[in-house]
Amino acid sequence: MERIKLTIDGAPVEVDPGSTVLDAARKAGVHVPTLCFHPELRLEGSCRLCVVEIEGMQSLAASCVYPASSGMRVRTNSEVVRKTRKSIVELLLANHPQDCLVCPRHGTCELQEVSHQLGVRKVRFKNDARALAQDQSSVAVVRDPNKCILCGRCIRICEQVQKVSAIGLAGRGSKAVVTTPFGHGLAEGPCVACGQCIKVCPVAALKEADATEQTWRALSDPTLHTVVQVAPAVRAALGEEFGMRPGALVTEKLVTSLRKLGFNQVFDTQFGADLTIVEEGHELLRRLNESKHLPLITSCSPGWVKYAEHFCPEMLEHLSTCKSPQQMLGALVKTYYAEKIGVMPSNIFHVAIMPCTAKKFEASRPEMGRDGVRDVDAVLTTRELAAMLKEAGIDFANLPDSEFDLPLGMSSGAGGIFGVTGGVTEAVLRSVTELKTGKELEEIEFQGVRGFAGVREAVIALNGMTLKVAIVNSLGQAEKLLKKVKQGEAEYHFIEIMGCPSGCIGGGGQPFSKDPEIKHKRAAALYRQDHMKRVRKSHENPAIRELYRTFIGDPNGEKAHALLHTHYHARPRY
Amino acid sequence: MTESKCVGCTGSYTRDEKWDQLDEVMAKHKALEGALIMILHRAQLIFGYLPEDVQRYVAKSLNIPLADVYGVTTFYSSFSLTPRGKHRIAVCMGTACYVRGAGDLLTAFEKALGVKVGQTTTDGLFTLEASRCIGACGLAPVLTVGEDVYGNIMSAERVPDILRKYRAEKQQSEKVGLC
Numbered sequence: 001m002e003r004i005k006l007t008i009d010g011a012p013v014e015v016d017p018g019s020t021v022l023d024a025a026r027k028a029g030v031h032v033p034t035l036c037f038h039p040e041l042r043l044e045g046s047c048r049l050c051v052v053e054i055e056g057m058q059s060l061a062a063s064c065v066y067p068a069s070s071g072m073r074v075r076t077n078s079e080v081v082r083k084t085r086k087s088i089v090e091l092l093l094a095n096h097p098q099d100c101l102v103c104p105r106h107g108t109c110e111l112q113e114v115s116h117q118l119g120v121r122k123v124r125f126k127n128d129a130r131a132l133a134q135d136q137s138s139v140a141v142v143r144d145p146n147k148c149i150l151c152g153r154c155i156r157i158c159e160q161v162q163k164v165s166a167i168g169l170a171g172r173g174s175k176a177v178v179t180t181p182f183g184h185g186l187a188e189g190p191c192v193a194c195g196q197c198i199k200v201c202p203v204a205a206l207k208e209a210d211a212t213e214q215t216w217r218a219l220s221d222p223t224l225h226t227v228v229q230v231a232p233a234v235r236a237a238l239g240e241e242f243g244m245r246p247g248a249l250v251t252e253k254l255v256t257s258l259r260k261l262g263f264n265q266v267f268d269t270q271f272g273a274d275l276t277i278v279e280e281g282h283e284l285l286r287r288l289n290e291s292k293h294l295p296l297i298t299s300c301s302p303g304w305v306k307y308a309e310h311f312c313p314e315m316l317e318h319l320s321t322c323k324s325p326q327q328m329l330g331a332l333v334k335t336y337y338a339e340k341i342g343v344m345p346s347n348i349f350h351v352a353i354m355p356c357t358a359k360k361f362e363a364s365r366p367e368m369g370r371d372g373v374r375d376v377d378a379v380l381t382t383r384e385l386a387a388m389l390k391e392a393g394i395d396f397a398n399l400p401d402s403e404f405d406l407p408l409g410m411s412s413g414a415g416g417i418f419g420v421t422g423g424v425t426e427a428v429l430r431s432v433t434e435l436k437t438g439k440e441l442e443e444i445e446f447q448g449v450r451g452f453a454g455v456r457e458a459v460i461a462l463n464g465m466t467l468k469v470a471i472v473n474s475l476g477q478a479e480k481l482l483k484k485v486k487q488g489e490a491e492y493h494f495i496e497i498m499g500c501p502s503g504c505i506g507g508g509g510q511p512f513s514k515d516p517e518i519k520h521k522r523a524a525a526l527y528r529q530d531h532m533k534r535v536r537k538s539h540e541n542p543a544i545r546e547l548y549r550t551f552i553g554d555p556n557g558e559k560a561h562a563l564l565h566t567h568y569h570a571r572p573r574y
Numbered sequence: 575m576t577e578s579k580c581v582g583c584t585g586s587y588t589r590d591e592k593w594d595q596l597d598e599v600m601a602k603h604k605a606l607e608g609a610l611i612m613i614l615h616r617a618q619l620i621f622g623y624l625p626e627d628v629q630r631y632v633a634k635s636l637n638i639p640l641a642d643v644y645g646v647t648t649f650y651s652s653f654s655l656t657p658r659g660k661h662r663i664a665v666c667m668g669t670a671c672y673v674r675g676a677g678d679l680l681t682a683f684e685k686a687l688g689v690k691v692g693q694t695t696t697d698g699l700f701t702l703e704a705s706r707c708i709g710a711c712g713l714a715p716v717l718t719v720g721e722d723v724y725g726n727i728m729s730a731e732r733v734p735d736i737l738r739k740y741r742a743e744k745q746q747s748e749k750v751g752l753c
Contacts, residue, residue, distance in 0.1 A: 159639070168641030170648040181644040182626055189640070574634045 006072035021063035021074055022050055030076050033085065033114045036151035037064040038200055039516070040501070042160055044152055049088050049114060052076045060084060082118070089115050092149050094125035096203075103147075103204050104387075108512045110202035111149060132177070137185030140193035140209055140360040141508075143167075145177050148205035154178060154197035161501060162475040164307065166191035178205070190310040190573050192475070194303035194499045195357030195381075195508015208357050208509060211378040212388050218349035218377070219262040225348045227337070228258050229329050229408075231269040232419030233355035233504035234382045236525035240511045241386035242396040247521030249529055252401030257394050258353075259402065267333070268404045269352065270411030272325030273418040273427070275332075275547070276300060277538035279564055280322045281431040282555040284494060288465075293317050295470075295485065295492040298424050300324040302362035303499025303508075305568065307475050312482055313570030321565040325418065326352050326359055327368050329408060330375030331563045336551050337408060345373045352379045355419070355507035358499065367566055381509025410543035413530030420523040421473035421503035422449040422456065425496045429460060429469075430537045437463045444536055450527075452502055452519060455481050457492075469494045474501040595620045596628065600635045610636065610646060614653060623654040651706075659694045659701035661740050663719050668707025670714040675728065679715055680704055682730035686737055699744060700737070 001017045008028040015024045020043075025032045036047035045065035052063045055073035060081065063074075075081065092111060100106055135143040152169065155178060159165045166189045170179050180189050198206040218224050239248035258266045284296050299305055299320040308315055323331065330352070334345040352359060356379075362368065363376035380388070389396055404410070414430050417423030426446045433441055448458040449469065454477035460467045470492045472478045478497045484490040500506045505522035515521070535541055553559050599616040603609040610632070617628050624647050633640040647653045665671075665680045680691065683702050687695050694701040710716045713725025724736060 155641075165639030165641045168639070168645045170645055172649050181629075181640040574630050574640055 002070075004068050004070050006068055006070060006074060008074050009076055015068050019068045021052060021054070021061065021066045021068050021072070024068045025052070025063060025074070025076055031117075032063055032076055033117060034064055035110060035114065035149065035202055036153065038153050038156070040161065041153060041156040041200070044156070047088070047149070047151055049085055051081060051084055051088075053078050053081050085118050086120055089118055089120050090123045090125060093120070093123045094127055095129060096127075096149065097129045097146055098127060104207055105204040109204065135180065135183075135185045136209070137187035138191060138193060138209065138361070139187070139364045140357040141186055141191065141195055141198060142207050142209050143178075143186065144205050144207070145179065146205075147203045148178050149203055150176060150178065151202060152178070153200040153202065154206055157196045157200050160476065162192070162194060162196055162307075162499075163311075163479045164190055164192055164194075164475065167197070190571075192303045192306040192310070192499065193358040193361040193508075194475070196500060198357065198508050199506075199510070199512070208381050208384065209360060210384070211351075211360065211380050212384050214378050215351055215380060215388070218351070221349075223347065225265075225341070225343050226263045226351065227265045227267060227333050227348055228263040228351045228353065229267045229269045229272070229326065229333075230254060230258070230353045231326070231355055231359075231504065232273070232416045232526055232529075233507060233510065233522065234353050234385070235529070236419060236505055236522040237355065237382055237510050238386060239397070240513060241383070241390075244397055246513065246515050246518055247525050249525040250396075251529065252403070253396060253399040255404055256399045256402045257389055257396055260394050260399075261388060261392055263351070265337075265405045265408075267329060267408040268411045268415075269325050269329055269354075270415030270418070271408050271541070271543065272327075272329030272332075273300075273415035274412050274538035274541045274544050275328045275564065276322050276325050276418075277414060277424075277427045277431050278544060278548075278555050279328075279560060280320050281428055281435060281539070283320055283322060284428065284432060285436060286556065288467075288493060295495045296320055297495045298497055299566075299568075300418065300424060301358070301497060301499040301504075302356070303358040304475065304478060304497045306358065306361065306571070307478070307499060309568055309571040310573050311479070315482060315486075316568045316570065319568055321561075321567065323368075323564055323566045324359075324362060325415070326354065326379075327362065327375060327566070328564050330363070330368065332408060332547075334369070334373060334375050335563060336547070345371075349377050350375065352376045353382065353385050354379050355382050355504045355510045356500075357381060357508040359509075382507075383509060383511055386511065407543040407546060410541060411533075412538050412541045413533035413536035414538045415541070416529045416533070417526050419504040419526050421452065421498050422471045422496065423503065423526070424498075425449045425458075425469055425471050425494065427538055428494065428496075429467075431539045432467075433460070433462055434537065435539065441537075452523075467494065468492045469496070471496045473498045473503050473506075475499055592620050596631065600632070604635055610638070610643065611650075614643075614647060618653060623657050625655075654701075657694060657698070659699050660744075661699060661720050662701045662703060663717065664703045664705040664708075665717045666706075666708050666710070666715065667704045668711065668714075670711035671707075671716055674714045675730075676715040676717075678730050679717065679727060679733065682733040686733050699740065 003014045005014050006024055008025050008030055011028050013024050013028040015027055022032055032050050034050045036044045043065045045062040048062055050063045051060035053075040054061050130146050132145040155167055158167055167178055167180055171177055180186055218226055235251040235254050239250040240246050255266050287293055287296050297318045333350050338345045338348055360379040363379050369375045414427035426449050429446050430444050449471055456471045458469050472481050502519040506519055596617055603613050613632055618624050621628055629643050633643040665676055667676055687700055689695055689702055691702055691704050715727055716725045
């Protein structure tokens, strides 16, 4: 097909057929402000901020949805365009609370940004911000409808990418709101707590449920022994919050910063990941032997687990019974470690730093603890940790390095790649092939399972048999693949499902980023970490071996089942 | 005729019969693409309004998110999420009706019924609503009670007469045991 030739502000530009005027403007290097537009979501064209003047047209056109055509002459910054955009922002601000200085999105708010960019210096309309109740029913995600500008990005990601539709638009005109059905709150419906809505919200209408206050309190309580664990994806993203380049691997500074905050012990969720691999690897081999409950589906993504409970309860027996790395480490901190140091589990306050909001929900499950004591007492997102470090005045970028505490801070490279889609599969393959064949792998990098496509498949030769695996990221992709599996159109032995697009590095608790290459940069950091590790297979982690020898006994054994495995239950979709 | 009238009459069927009727509606229409709004209309005729469990049931039967159903039922003013009276009084507040005194009419109804706009009388007989233009500007000010249209109601004094007619109907039907 022929390329489309048009002019943007007098400059000629060529775009592919199917491009919008906004695409053409960007190609011409012109910045057109947007709010409802999001590159990963279906076009909506509802906010009208991206309007442009097209010669020969009577009214302005929303460039994000207007198809580019040959011969078009577009003006993106004429007086009428600038005035219209300003009016739109003024109208939004007239309905918006005026509390920017104390807002959690201060500095990352897109409404603030466009207002500043467009030079809005006064609002001609009386402020008529609403005073609706916040939805605080969920332990993971909080909705503040007063801040909402109705761009619909949260609704679209929940519906189109995650296939959950926990929220929708209700009412009409000036009474329209983004809400849960009947206003019952996120905790009542099928929300899986993935937090992708937070990630795409341009303002502070969606945010994580706060755990910083509780953590500060624990840190200043002299009667508590404070323990922290950090997930792999956090070290690949936290630097962004402190002006470091995206993709910087900040593990050692992160450990130092946590000690500076006052934590007594700094452990690594990657140890939990190594343990998960050993348990799940043995579980896979057992199921392969017994030809039972195949495919085995991973259970380390709590958003996916909750999705399965709501949307495909008939698949629950396929889920690995292994707890997630967070909860395996949590169980060990409150048993193995507590015994070791002679402290009552109830006097240990255990914080997990996660790229994820669903981890807050997972930690709150009643089965994740014993004798009324939770295994993980508080879960902070990467963003929340950054906020605490800033509040404490810690100059993160210039901190000296330090190492995790032992033994629960020792990990293999395999445990680290858990943070990116395909990582769990690769880690499982590194262990399972050696366990099954008894021979050392020649090539431990399984390039075939890497990448970011929504669904990836691989076939691996395993001691005479072929192991068929599938790797999925995002719940919409999971729905599609599972449908095929249920209808018998696809057959696998092992499926890795991560609830968030690109896996944990793209989790709902990660720093806000506008870098289109961000997933590649964060993933590269984790693969780099793997490459630098001396031990790159979970079952070769000496601390894991020591743990089995002195405490757990056999993988999948009695003690392992009591501490490291869990169960699931169906939850209503409606 | 009697049958179709009774469908719109809340309280005339037991709960189970209503659900059976809804099942019939679902069975007939659920395979049709885009049947949601029609199904909701029928459901509202059966139940008199759209209770939460009905919306949940419709969503489940159609295998669509509840948020989608709730979005539709809260968007269109013809759907009601709260029980409505047997007779729906809608006073047109379009421009023509408004300048010819519809506002006063509405106030007169509020006084006579002892409810505010949007509310239902305690006896369940009337729901008072203000409607957008119904396109009968030649009859301004105009109001509807159910399917009945009243035009050129130039004096609020006619309000009690209008109400009396429906109250009398109720007594009549109670005596005969209809509905």
